[in-house]
Amino acid sequence: MTTPRSLRLLAATGAAAAALSLLSLAAPEARGKGPGAAPLAAPKLGVVVAVDGLSWPRLHGYRSRFTGGLSRLLAEGRLERACRYRHINTETGPGHAALGTGAPPRVTGIVANRWFEARGDGSLRQVYCTDVVREDPQNGDELLHPGPDNLRVPTMADRFVERYPEARVVSISGKDRGSIFLAGKTRSHSVWWWDKQSGRFVTSESYDPAAPKSAPIAAVVSRWNKRDGAGYLPARLGLLWKRLASVLAPAPPGEAAPVPAADLQTYQVPANGLGFDHDVSRHKDGYFGGLYASPFVDEVVADVALAVLRSADVELGHRETPDLLLLSFSAQDTVSHNYGPESEENLDALLKLDAQLGRLFEVFDRDYPAGKVVLALSADHGFLPIPESEERRDRSFSGGRLVYGSYPGTSYLARLNRALAEDLCLPAGSRPLHGSEGWNVKYDLPGLPALRTVEGPCGPAGRPVTSADLDRVLPGAVRRLFSEEVSDVLLVSERQTWNDNLPYVEFARNDFDAERSGEAILIPRPNVLMHWDPGRGTGHGSQYDPETHVPLVFWGDGITAVSSDSPTTPYDLAPTVGRLFGISVPDATGRPLAVGR
Template sequence: MRSTTTLACTALLSLSATAIATATAAPAPVPAAPKLVVVMAVDGLPQEQLLRYRGQFGDGGFKRLLTQGAMFGDAHQAHGTTVTAVGHSAILTGAYPYQHGIVGNNWIDRATGKSVYCTEDTRYQYIGESTRPDDGTSPARLRVDTLGDQLRYATGNKSRVLAVSGKDRGAILLAGKTGTAYMYMEGSGNFASSTYYMQQHPAWVQRFQASKPQDRYYGKTWRPMLADADYSMDAGDTPFAISYYSESGAPDASYYKRLKEGPFVDELTLDFARAAIEAEGLGANPAGVPDLLGMSLSAHDYVNHAHGPESRMSHDHLQRLDRMLAGFFTYLDKKVGSDNYLVVLTADHGFANSAEFSQQQRIDAGRVDGKKLLNGLQTHLDASFGGGKVALTASWPNLYLEQAALDKAGIKRADVETAASRWLLAQTGIADVYTRTRFEESGATGTRIDLLLRRAWHRSESGDLVVVPRAYWAFGSGSSGATHGTPYAYDTSVPLLMMGKRWIAPGSYAKYTEVVDIAPTLAAVLGVRPPAGAEGRVLVEALQRTAQR
């Protein structure tokens, strides 16, 4: 019989051997990077809608993302100007507007005093399509690089980066500087690129255009796909029927424009993405490197603007989009392999309810007519400083002062800022006014809205005054429809879903998250450096431990 001391020594030796074996054991293998990363933005989808309608989704679309992927329940576009171009810029740059320079869909060029569009570039034209001076043709105004740019750099430009959208800005700002963007042409119904990317389309794009898939919807009518009772939570109880036709009796520019404003443009976008995967070999790169596909599904934004996110049309569109996503994911399973791709789905901004609906809920809501507001302010400043001495230009929420005119008149900018702010704050629907002096000289107050507005202000591109409407108020006129663009939670709160079982740990994550976290997280999975302007964090809580490189 062995002594107690002998047994203790044996136990210690055994533990030591185990510790040594554990310490010297080979670490768990890190899975290869995804063969294909798909980054999807649903234009104008608030998180609230995803949650409100989730019980009606099928198994393969949003529900698959929610159950097989990671859902971030408190995700935000964390800047103060929540519009399409700004939100799309955040997704793959990981940067805020004060760095990436896209401060709106449009803003005022200080050199010319004229409005400019976020992706306009008169040096380039659409391929085979008519091009207006303010059409989006290049990412020249985007001041930082994207995840796709970093991926191409890391692989010696062997990775393929492609983006497609119903809006030019949706495609261009996801494609970055070195990817390729294709966008829907409302004059022809084609998807086309610009001469920034190439001089002529590859053969597969020409074949896709020649097949005219956009014409198959002519004469069709968009009606609710669910039973009437399933829409009981929506505003209004009248079934809708929206037909797609033209006065000419055949597909023409008016038909193609109308097509853009309903679910069929999303179906076309997904069809074009499939064609790109097939022809470009996305996810089957012969160099053995990852590819990136950016997709912006534009119709939900158009539907919400026209009818409001509380409407039956918006509800139905989301259900239709859910079924489209299910079909696309099934296609990826077969074509790329369910273990080989990673999907991220988010939105560029949320949405406020229409002012009329909010008023029915006894909420103080309304519209601020920007033209009337600007005229009233100009009259006030003319009376205060002398007619013609203070020149104002607006691209709401930004107001621009003509500094040369102030200098000539011997007027201090700070005095104009003060006078303008006091007058604006006395107007109905205005909550606050931020001035250039306030941005440049004052520190952050610690409030959420203050932080978001400072992130959204770019020293060169933004206005000398930024006007903040009250909650549930927005710039606009008319008596129907809805909009977005404010720093309030209904505009910043968006879905953020990730799925890819080799890299993403399924589950619901309640921690506060931002859309700018997407780029650094994907960079960590891909093993490349994040974009230069990225300020987001790596979402380590949602990564499989073996995927943390």
């Protein structure tokens, strides 16, 4: 694997960091547990923070620039420096489901942000990971609303309220899948996300904001929507996304610096224009769309979280029963997709998240007695740098992209369908592949019986085509067309004989769901992404380090402040937080870590 230069710089001080880790391990110190300290009472507030799209090397590489909440976590928390996902399709839905449940997609069923499944009549539909489908009683049409129904197992938060029936679970995010999959299935959970159509925080009919536990939180959110959201946002936040001066500060030795804007702009998606200051009102979806693709989206999430924490009616973490606050911050993801994780825009968003988390820590320090708050932070996935830009700066870099969508002549799926039609002697325009999501490929199984060969190398006309025929020719077609981007094709029909000695097979098995994963899984080469744009922007989804190596930090009085390089996974977060509250998470594949208290 060729590691991007921007991340190789972050690893340059690895030996020194390891030495510091050993020193830390030799003399661990837990907040609030000095000699003679009284035993800590049980915590009353558990906080989970998911930073959408943040890799550990990126967080660690900018460490000396932080002055707020991220600085506190890096200085006072237990740092699991070798935390990596073990599934392919490292996307927002699967990652948040993993953080919420402690398990990979093979357990949660959330195999990608979207997948294909059969309707009752056998036809295929695309399913977004939070889609709850029901039938309109008047006309039989499909009606959709966001909800947790696609989760196959309960979350840690669901187990939490089983153990503590009066507990309040509050989940807030810039995205529906962020708040829903951290929270889970219990209707009395308070689950809210920012709606970029209305500029307000919304929930879904899967949850009951009028329930006795939820009503006080719903009142707080409603008050924020009326006083601070929607049309009040431009006046409060402004139209311009301005860069912090510290973004341009020289990087200390051994730390990272963003790629200068002039070197990246050719390869950036101008969602909010190119170059600072970014006018968020120029976004194609209007001001709210621009806000969603900027650091402002994290600010509004923090605003609502702080309103809940300060509410005398909610009393989160101040009652006899413990409570959970689950937060997912989205700007690292939305900004990085357009401008790159190596960009000045990304660093600006991260520094502003540091400030928002600092606001939360001020409340924890002021309003919660020692030992009452425990916090865990991780991410749903990392990010690839923009491969074309990386290659321009570093000729040793190897990577690229497969393009999906409607760009003429560039869609990998259209090219692959043409090749398969030729190999199988099908009529021109045949589409034996229905679609792909992430690295999963879905055959058009309902449509295959109608396909018939034409006369040619395959023999006489009229022979039917089967999924076995597609299995036979698909790997060869992929090798011919995409050998630089794809290293292997795993056929689902052969999964019993997949070679488990190949390192990527574990990642594929951990993402596999018989009803949702399709009929084949493409295995990308390092630094290759699946993206809608043929040469701009970037993404995530593979099984390699840039997308799987994420932070895992635990913080709170009684939690040992040390750095560990022992291998861990984000699946460990839920059972670890659960154990701090005396809760078992039986569906988790992760393990509860010994973090102190």
